[in-house]
Each structure stands twice: as structure tokens, then as C-alpha cells.
Amino acid sequence: MNQNILTAEDDLQIQSFIDYALKHEGYSCITASNGEEAIRKAREENTAIMILDLGLPDMDGKEVIRTVRLESQMPIIVVSARDRESEKIAALDAGADDYLTKPFSATELMARIRVAERHLKNQIRQEDSGGSEVRELRIDLNKRLVYLAEKELHVTPMEYQLLEYFFQNIGKVLTTKSIIEVLWGKGYGSDTQALRSLMAGLRRKIEKNPAKPEYIITEIGVGYRLLDQ
Amino acid sequence: MSDNIGPAVSRKPGRFTALLISLGIFAGASFVGYLFHIMGFPDTNVVVVYLLAILLIVWSTKRFLYGLFFSVATTFTFNYFFSEPRFTLSVNDPNYYITFVTMLVTALITSILTSRIQREAHHAQKKESEIRAINNLTNHLTDARDAEEIADIAVRSIGDVLEVSVGCLYFDETGNPENTYIFRTKRPEQRELRRRTEKAEELRWRINELRTPYDETDEFYDFPLYGKDGTLGIIRIAREDIDIEDRDLQELIHSMVDSVAMAVDRFRFIRQEIHSREEIVKERYRANLLRAISHDIRTPLTGIIGTSEILLGKQKDPEAIDLTRRIQSDAQWLHSMVENILNLTRIQDEELELKKQPEALEEIIGSAIERVRGHAPQYDIDVEFPEEFLLVPMDAKLIEQVLINLMDNAIKHTPPDRQIRILVENDSKARLQRIRVQDEGDGISEEDLPYIFEKFYTSGSNKPYFARGVGLGLAICETIIHAHGGTIHARNRADKQGAEFEFTLPYGGETYEPEHFDRGR
Structure with a gap:
């Protein structure tokens, strides 16, 4: 086209x-x-x-x-x-x-x-189906479940929320501020420590090497991005 | 200048003069006593006259011992000439014994008291004149416009107050004695001249090793001028002119030397302050210029890198491909240079306060690898990371630049099929994170090792293409790490061929504690 x-x-x-x-x-x-x-x-x-x-x-x-x-x-x-x-x-x-x-x-x-x-x-x-996937990582929005290589992944409610937000914006850069607002609300402020810690925990579950992420990459000083390919 | 600085203390008369004065007073008193005796006044008046004589003797000679001697002498004279029987030392009336004793005791006490009062008066006078001299010196020094003038005032004041030949010799900023120094001879010539500094090296050593308040040579006593940051110079006084054993004198000299030292110190401080302020302005201007240029270079660079990439895709001729690649890699190199310069100007600007935030190093390493992969996709960089998660305060962009520079450096010296890896350790005892970037390249030559972080040093080997840019990159790494309070070292690997760069990031007083996560699988 x-x-x-x-x-x-x-x-x-x-x-x-x-x-x-x-x-x-x-x-x-x-x-x-x-x-x-x-x-x-x-x-x-x-x-x-x-x-x-x-x-x-x-x-x-x-x-x-x-x-x-x-x-x-x-x-x-x-x-x-x-x-x-x-x-x-x-x-x-x-x-x-x-x-x-x-x-x-x-x-x-x-x-x-x-x-x-x-x-x-x-x-x-629009969002037709109730799910979305990026390579081996799949999210079921109806059942609120996450799969990695067809195996169910145990994630905390916060981690699920974070992943859900990324899957709604595949490939897009999400600023630290916008993620904090979605997860903790507008009044939370700009303290990034909790987000960094949450991200580290999630990466240890979905990435082979958290220092060489294949799914969620860091845009230093800006935010994060879920790579779609 | 010398008009109001000068000795104000009246001096003791010499021994001979003192003796003459004493004998004169004694003779005068005896004569008056004799007149009283002839005129038939009571003997007690003679006694009073003698007591007055003792007082006068001590007062005019300023010598206690003379008072003592003449106390005894007058008592015996009175006994011999005036008490009955006259011209003998024997006495008829035992009442006279009381008179003798009283007279002697009174005479002694008089001389003791008088001499003490005198000593105190003398001391006070001397102190006062010393204080005046020091005040004068300090006042004059405040007006001094430069070091030359300070030296001039110092030798004049000290020379006049102490009546000595005196010199003022400066040490320069590096602590070396200057070649010549101002010297002023004592009265009566009072000639000012410049003398050559003899054996400067030895003098420096002697003064630096000095453990006593002053140093002595055959010709001089040297009193060091101590400043906040070391020795500023010396005040040297001709040895023959002073009695170094005189405590008061030593104290006076030290007070004056201290005043001079303070003045020199203040002058140097002000000069340095002005100098460094000028430097800062210049430095800022340079940084701004550099930043503006770097920014502007980036735009055409984007065009060059992008266009050459497209060009590369269209080439069939191997030579043309090679040439285009070269354009691309040169543009890439220029780009990394620009980034480094921009970061450098950023540190210099924010020298006092880096924008440190708690960051996860794993994120920064990930991003750095991603960027290195952008221009060197043929390299796969391994990362070994501790399982525990730690937030360390740092400026993420700058640490990313350090990692990129170290990886680029490793890539330059390592063929693509060899390993480059990043190792991270948390040292909870030293409260720091230790990061090592290891390669399997040719390693660092022993002669380059000590200079590897020096700004603009590129190894002296005849491989300009490889060495190019390394100097600035590593120098920036050092600047950034030091600004974070960390250390950085380069060495050759012990386990195999290759180089290793290690840097640390302290998290010292911060309270971010390591966290452990379960892997959820």
C-alpha cells in the first residue's frame, strides 16, 4: 500500500x-x-x-x-x-x-x-481479540494471564498491570512518568525507584539476561519500550 | 616609611658609665651628708640622703647589683665617717646598730623595688614599641600592591626595628627559591640591593626539612614564611646582628615574620583567585563554543551517515562499497567524538552537581550494548550480572557513555570472533558496584599503560587508525568516574591475552538495599 x-x-x-x-x-x-x-x-x-x-x-x-x-x-x-x-x-x-x-x-x-x-x-x-503476543511472550487480557514459550508465568498483580500497559502500546516508547501514572496514579510523583525495582523483577522473569533485554528495553532518561520483533 | 618605625626603648648605660654615675651620686650624697654633719643636723638626715642616693643609683644605672653594692657601701661609709666614734668601724651607742640594720634593709628594699619597677617599665615600653612596630608593619603590608612591595616593606621594618641587615627571599608557587632576593644592610648605610640566591636546591631542602623555628647558616639566621599551602619564602637576618638566645627578640622576630607571611599568603591567594576566575570564564566560553559546534556537526552528520548507508545498498562495485564503508565508519567515529565532547562539556558545566539519580546498572548496560550494536553489529557482548538487584546513584547518560567508550575501545582491539564481556559485582562491604570490561584483544603495551587515561593521549604505535580517538574516550571515562567518586583502572588480563578496564561506582551513604527476586518459572 x-x-x-x-x-x-x-x-x-x-x-x-x-x-x-x-x-x-x-x-x-x-x-x-x-x-x-x-x-x-x-x-x-x-x-x-x-x-x-x-x-x-x-x-x-x-x-x-x-x-x-x-x-x-x-x-x-x-x-x-x-x-x-x-x-x-x-x-x-x-x-x-x-x-x-x-x-x-x-x-x-x-x-x-x-x-x-x-x-x-x-x-x-481495534482490540479485537482478548490477547496479544510478542514472539514467545503472550498475554491473555481476559484471563489476565501471561505465558512465556507456552508456559504460564507467575507474575504479581503489579507486574501484570505493567505488562498489560506495554502490550497495549507495543513498540511504542512509554515515558517513565506515564507508566508511573498508570500503575500508581497521578498523585504518586516522580519517584522512579519503585518502577525500576518492579521492572527489574519482571525482567528476571521474562528476559534470559536482564542486562541484555529482548522484550522490554530501556530508553535511558526517557522510559521503556516493548520491542515487537 | 622608616620615619615612624624605630626603636623607642631607652637603653641601659654601659658598665663603665654606670660605675661613674654611681660613684658620682655616692660622692654627692656623702658631700651633702658631710654638710649636714657640719651644720649639726641629726645623723638620721644623713641616712635619708644615702637612701635617696641608692634610689638614684638604681634608677639611673638600671642595675640591681649596683644598688645592692652601694647599699652595703653607704652603710659602712655612714658607720665609718658619721657615727661616733668617727673614722672607725666601732660603735659607742648600741642604738646605732639598729640604725645600720634599718638603713641596710631599707637600702636593699629600695634598690629591689626600684629595679623591679624599672624592669617592668622597661619591659612594658619594649612590648609597646614592639606592638607598635608590628602594627606599623601590618598596616604598611595591607597597602602593599604586590609581592615586591611586601618584601620591600618587610626588610625596611625589620631592619629598622631590630637594627639588623635583613633579606626577604620568596619561594615561587612550586616551592622553589627565586633566583634573587631583596637585601637591606643595617644602619648607617641602609643600602637596598638584590642578592643572588645561593644553592637554591639545598636551601629548599633545608627549609622544608626544618623542625626548629629557624635555620642557621654561617652568615644568616633564616626564618621561614609559612603560608596555608606551604613555605612562601624566608626572612634572613645577618647572624652577627642579633643575639639569637634573646627570647624576647626571637618572639619579636617571629611576630614580624608571621605578619609578613600573612601578607604574602593573602596576596598570593587573591592573585590565584583572580586567575582561576578568569580561567573559569575562559573555560566556560570554550565549553560553550565546543558545545555549539558539536551540536551543529550532528545535523550534517545525520545526513552523511544516512546517505552513505543508502549509497552502500546501491553499490555493486566492491571498491565503491569499500569506499562508502569508509565514509560511514569515519562519520561514525566523528559521531562518537561529538557525543564524547558533548558529555565532557556537560560534566565541566555541572562539575559541582552531577544529576545523580538511583539507577539500575543493568538497564544502562542494556542500553549501551544496544547502541554499540548499532555501529558494530558483528560483535556479541556478554554480560555477567549478579542476581540481586541494586540501585546506585549515578548520571545514567554519563555512565552509559563510559560503557560505550570502554566497549568501543575493546572492539577496536579485538577481532569479532573473540569475546568481549562485561562483569558486574556488588561489593556490599565497600558499598560499591564494580564493573569490568574485558576483551581478548592484543592487550595494552607496558609503555602506554601509565598514560592510557591521559587526555588526548593516543598510543604511540604506528596504527593511527586504531589509535584514533581512544585518547579522548578513555580520558572522558576517567573524568566521569571520578565525578561519581569512583575509580577506574586499566590492566592486562591475568587469565588470558587481552585488556581489562575496571571501574567502581560507590553507593556509600545511600540506603538502597539489594533486592532479591524469584524468577517466577
């Missing part, structure tokens, strides 16, 4: 590299070089996915995301420098789905696009 992908990027070389990579994989490209143009094109063109550089000259990336989110649930992938964690978190909390760190490779870019596409499909299909 020939999805329209909007790239909002003011650097020409990066723009052309992204364009090329996308076209090579058979997508149609729409480009914008500032925030205003990005918002307009997101609205007018039939845009499926948006790639948004957070360093656009005319407006704050968060503003672009919020404005687009008012009308559309299209996946938004933001592009940002590595040492700008707070910028990424703010963008994710404003409604972005994923992020790419500069410099990134075409492989990384396409991996993110594929995740976004799957999201699109899931949005269309």
Missing part, C-alpha cells in the same frame, strides 16, 4: 535522505520545512504517518504535535538530538508516539515506520 508520510525537517540533507529511504521502501513522501507548513499539510494531504524534527525554526515541536492531535491520531515520530531527553519526554507526553535520535540510520528509520504502521492497523482493527 502506498501510504503518505509527511516529513517536517528543515535540514535539506536529512530531508533528502529520509525521502530517499522512504521512497525506496515504496512510500509516498510529503515534505514540510517548518511547523506551520507541517500542520497544514497534515490536515490537507492524506497523511498516514508524520516524522517531525523538534528543532523546526518557526515553532515549538510540542505545539505542532498538540495541534495535529486535535484532529488526528496519526502516528507521530519525532527526531531529536541525543542529549535532549526532556525535549523527547515533553514531545511524547504531548502525544508523539516514538522518537529517533540524531544521527539515525535508514534501518532505524524504517523500523520505526513499521512500528507506526502496525499501530495504524491496530487502531483500525
Whole structure:
């Protein structure tokens, strides 16, 4: 299928590299070089996915995301420098789905696009079945059970809740803040110790080596992500 | 300057002068006594005149012993010349014995008291003038604009107050005596000149090893000027000019030397302060510039890395593929350089407060491996981790950078089919986490080992491509680990060929206790 992908990027070389990579994989490209143009094109063109550089000259990336989110649930992938964690978190909390760190490779870019596409499909299909799986790891949302390689895994209620949240957002970066809000509520604050400890416990159950995770990976300074493949 | 610094203490007359004065007073008193006697006054008046004489003698000679001697002398003179029978030492009226004894005792007490009062007055006067001298010195020193002026004031004041030839010799910031020093000869010439420092090395050693309040040579007594951070110099006084056994004098010298030391110390401190403030401003400017440049490099770098990757996919010619790979790896190298520089500027900026948070090292290792795999997918890095879970305060991004740099370093020196592994240990006794990155590469040469963490050191071997960038990467590792209060070491492995880098992360006062989890299977 020939999805329209909007790239909002003011650097020409990066723009052309992204364009090329996308076209090579058979997508149609729409480009914008500032925030205003990005918002307009997101609205007018039939845009499926948006790639948004957070360093656009005319407006704050968060503003672009919020404005687009008012009308559309299209996946938004933001592009940002590595040492700008707070910028990424703010963008994710404003409604972005994923992020790419500069410099990134075409492989990384396409991996993110594929995740976004799957999201699109899931949005269309809604959650039809009562379960979901990622490779060997499977969750049964009706029975509230977790399986690893077809064997039932004993998880605590908190661990189950955590996994459930990840399975609802496969491939997506979940910020530490949003996970804490889901698990402990909004009033809990920003203390990450309990989450880190919970995550360590869960990893010891689902990962072969918790320091080389295959399912839930850490995005340092930002949050976690359940890898879908 | 020398106008109001000077000796104010009246001095004892010499022995000969004292004797003449005493004899004069004694003769005068005897003459007055004789007149009284002729005029028929009672003998008691003669006694009073003699007592007055004793008082005057002690007062003018400032010598107790003279008082003592003349007490006895006057008693006998009175006995011989004035008491009946005259011109003998024998006495008719036994009442005279009482007169003699009373006279002697009174004379003695008079001389004792007078001399004591005098001594105290003398002492007080001396103390006062010393205090004035030190105050003067301190005041002048406060106005001094530089070290030269301090030295000048010091030699003038000390020279004038003590009437000595004196020099002021500085040691430089590294503790070495300067080549020349200011020296001022004593009265009457009072010539100021610069003298050459003889045997500087020996002088330094002697002063540093000094266990007594001063050092002595054939020519001088050297009094060290001690500052907060070591010896600032010496005040040297010509040996022949002072009596070093005089305690009061020594005390005075020490007070003056201390004042000078304080002034020099303050001056150096201020100079250092200004210097380091300038350095900080310069350093910050440099860091900002570096950061801005690095940020800007990242954008075209993204284009280069991305485009070269696409180019690589389109190439069929093996030579073109090789060339494109080279572009890619150079761009990758540049990228890691940029990341390192950015992190370095970050540490320097936040030197005082790292953004430390309780972190799980396993997460950071996982992320670091993921990133290394991004540019070196042919390497598989093993991790051995303790089962227990521990939160350790650290700046996650910086520790990730350390791990990436150590792994990149290992990769540079290890072929892909050999093992690279990360070992983590919790040392609950020392309250720290110990992390080792081991490779099976060629190891580190003995000559590189001591310098391996030095900034911008790249091994001297003629393999520029391999060595490139290693210097900065490892130097940054050291900076980051030290900023965390940990240690970092490089060594060759004992068990097999290869290098091992070990660093520690203390969790010292923090209260995160290890947790154990069941595996749930």
C-alpha cells in the first residue's frame, strides 16, 4: 500500500535522505520545512504517518504535535538530538508516539515506520481479540494471564498491570512518568525507584539476561519500550 | 616609611658609665651628708640622703647589683665617717646598730623595688614599641600592591626595628627559591640591593626539612614564611646582628615574620583567585563554543551517515562499497567524538552537581550494548550480572557513555570472533558496584599503560587508525568516574591475552538495599 508520510525537517540533507529511504521502501513522501507548513499539510494531504524534527525554526515541536492531535491520531515520530531527553519526554507526553535520535540510520528509520504502521492497523482493527503476543511472550487480557514459550508465568498483580500497559502500546516508547501514572496514579510523583525495582523483577522473569533485554528495553532518561520483533 | 618605625626603648648605660654615675651620686650624697654633719643636723638626715642616693643609683644605672653594692657601701661609709666614734668601724651607742640594720634593709628594699619597677617599665615600653612596630608593619603590608612591595616593606621594618641587615627571599608557587632576593644592610648605610640566591636546591631542602623555628647558616639566621599551602619564602637576618638566645627578640622576630607571611599568603591567594576566575570564564566560553559546534556537526552528520548507508545498498562495485564503508565508519567515529565532547562539556558545566539519580546498572548496560550494536553489529557482548538487584546513584547518560567508550575501545582491539564481556559485582562491604570490561584483544603495551587515561593521549604505535580517538574516550571515562567518586583502572588480563578496564561506582551513604527476586518459572 502506498501510504503518505509527511516529513517536517528543515535540514535539506536529512530531508533528502529520509525521502530517499522512504521512497525506496515504496512510500509516498510529503515534505514540510517548518511547523506551520507541517500542520497544514497534515490536515490537507492524506497523511498516514508524520516524522517531525523538534528543532523546526518557526515553532515549538510540542505545539505542532498538540495541534495535529486535535484532529488526528496519526502516528507521530519525532527526531531529536541525543542529549535532549526532556525535549523527547515533553514531545511524547504531548502525544508523539516514538522518537529517533540524531544521527539515525535508514534501518532505524524504517523500523520505526513499521512500528507506526502496525499501530495504524491496530487502531483500525481495534482490540479485537482478548490477547496479544510478542514472539514467545503472550498475554491473555481476559484471563489476565501471561505465558512465556507456552508456559504460564507467575507474575504479581503489579507486574501484570505493567505488562498489560506495554502490550497495549507495543513498540511504542512509554515515558517513565506515564507508566508511573498508570500503575500508581497521578498523585504518586516522580519517584522512579519503585518502577525500576518492579521492572527489574519482571525482567528476571521474562528476559534470559536482564542486562541484555529482548522484550522490554530501556530508553535511558526517557522510559521503556516493548520491542515487537 | 622608616620615619615612624624605630626603636623607642631607652637603653641601659654601659658598665663603665654606670660605675661613674654611681660613684658620682655616692660622692654627692656623702658631700651633702658631710654638710649636714657640719651644720649639726641629726645623723638620721644623713641616712635619708644615702637612701635617696641608692634610689638614684638604681634608677639611673638600671642595675640591681649596683644598688645592692652601694647599699652595703653607704652603710659602712655612714658607720665609718658619721657615727661616733668617727673614722672607725666601732660603735659607742648600741642604738646605732639598729640604725645600720634599718638603713641596710631599707637600702636593699629600695634598690629591689626600684629595679623591679624599672624592669617592668622597661619591659612594658619594649612590648609597646614592639606592638607598635608590628602594627606599623601590618598596616604598611595591607597597602602593599604586590609581592615586591611586601618584601620591600618587610626588610625596611625589620631592619629598622631590630637594627639588623635583613633579606626577604620568596619561594615561587612550586616551592622553589627565586633566583634573587631583596637585601637591606643595617644602619648607617641602609643600602637596598638584590642578592643572588645561593644553592637554591639545598636551601629548599633545608627549609622544608626544618623542625626548629629557624635555620642557621654561617652568615644568616633564616626564618621561614609559612603560608596555608606551604613555605612562601624566608626572612634572613645577618647572624652577627642579633643575639639569637634573646627570647624576647626571637618572639619579636617571629611576630614580624608571621605578619609578613600573612601578607604574602593573602596576596598570593587573591592573585590565584583572580586567575582561576578568569580561567573559569575562559573555560566556560570554550565549553560553550565546543558545545555549539558539536551540536551543529550532528545535523550534517545525520545526513552523511544516512546517505552513505543508502549509497552502500546501491553499490555493486566492491571498491565503491569499500569506499562508502569508509565514509560511514569515519562519520561514525566523528559521531562518537561529538557525543564524547558533548558529555565532557556537560560534566565541566555541572562539575559541582552531577544529576545523580538511583539507577539500575543493568538497564544502562542494556542500553549501551544496544547502541554499540548499532555501529558494530558483528560483535556479541556478554554480560555477567549478579542476581540481586541494586540501585546506585549515578548520571545514567554519563555512565552509559563510559560503557560505550570502554566497549568501543575493546572492539577496536579485538577481532569479532573473540569475546568481549562485561562483569558486574556488588561489593556490599565497600558499598560499591564494580564493573569490568574485558576483551581478548592484543592487550595494552607496558609503555602506554601509565598514560592510557591521559587526555588526548593516543598510543604511540604506528596504527593511527586504531589509535584514533581512544585518547579522548578513555580520558572522558576517567573524568566521569571520578565525578561519581569512583575509580577506574586499566590492566592486562591475568587469565588470558587481552585488556581489562575496571571501574567502581560507590553507593556509600545511600540506603538502597539489594533486592532479591524469584524468577517466577
